[in-house]
Amino acid sequence: MVGDWHRFEADPGLAAWARAALPLAIEALHNSEEPRRCGGTWDVGLDLLPNEPDGSIGGVAFPWAALGLTPQPLHRAQLSTVYPGYPQPSDEETEAAYRFRLTRDAAHLDGLLAIGPDRQRMVKEPHGWILGIPLNDCSADAAPLVAWQGSANILRAALLAAFGDSPPEQWGDIDVTAAYTAARRQIFETCPRVELPTRPGEATLMHRLTLHGVAPWAKGATAPAEGRIIAYFRPVMGSVQEWVGV
Structure with a gap:
């Protein structure tokens, strides 16, 4: 992958996988007991898709070759599902958090978790890559994925500075809140914001x-x-x- 993301054009293997996944995704969302967030306009859908560890679903193989990825064990996919009107205010988040969701797309870096009563940001879930596969056909302005071009290099430099001279085995326990917040502010000021809508048969690898x-x-x-x-x-x-990346 060159740059911060790659958007894959329509591919038969990706399309077949999405077709097989959609009815199972709808069923899983219907049966989920997890409440919707953002005033009922977002289903987080964490680990909801009943795909196999090799990525296959409904007897359809995962399109590793089309994505240029090396096969590896996969978790059950998140089914991030958004509904008309997203986002809405809700009791589970502050007014400031709602404004950030509305005006800054709830911009975040996967892998950071808010730890403890002070909600210190720490790297607790270091992911290898982020792959989004659309399962149904929507208009391009139906809450698409958003990314900031050039943000990866800025965040890497900020995190390395926050880790300092600490041994690498301790990096996951270091509070990076200040460095992350400053880097995010720099990204908003200097990096282009790009909307990345996709349709079934396509995918985005970040x-x-x-x-x-x-x-x-x-x-x-x-x-x-x-x-x-x-x-x-x-x-x-x-x-x-x-x-x-060290």
Whole structure:
């Protein structure tokens, strides 16, 4: 992958996988007991898709070759599902968090978790890559994926500075909140924001250090009754040192 992401054009293997996954995804979302967030406009859908560890689903093989990826064990995909009106205010997040979701697409770096009462940001889930496969056909303005071009290099430099001279085996326990916040501010000021809508048969592969988020649902955007569904895979890496690319 060159740059922060690669968008794959329509491929028969990707299309077949999406067709096989869609009815199982709709069933899994229907049976999920996890409440919707953002005023009922977002299903997180974590680990909901019943794909096999090799990525196959409904007897259809995962399109490793089309994606240029080396086969490896996969977790059950997240089914990030967005509905008309996203985002809406909700009791589970502050007004500031809602504004950030509305005006900055809830921009974030996967792998960072808020730890402890002070919600210190630490690298606890170092993923190898982030792959999004759309399962149904929606208009391009139906809450598409958003990414910031050039953000990966800025975040890598900021994290390495935060880790300092600490041994790599301790990097996952270092509070990187200040460095991450400053880097994100720099990215907003200097990096182009790019919307990355996709249709079934396509996919988006993002570099693991890319700042990304979800755009608000535009007025007049269209999607099927089940909402806009994207299946996400993020296989875990062996260490934070490998994740940050050292």
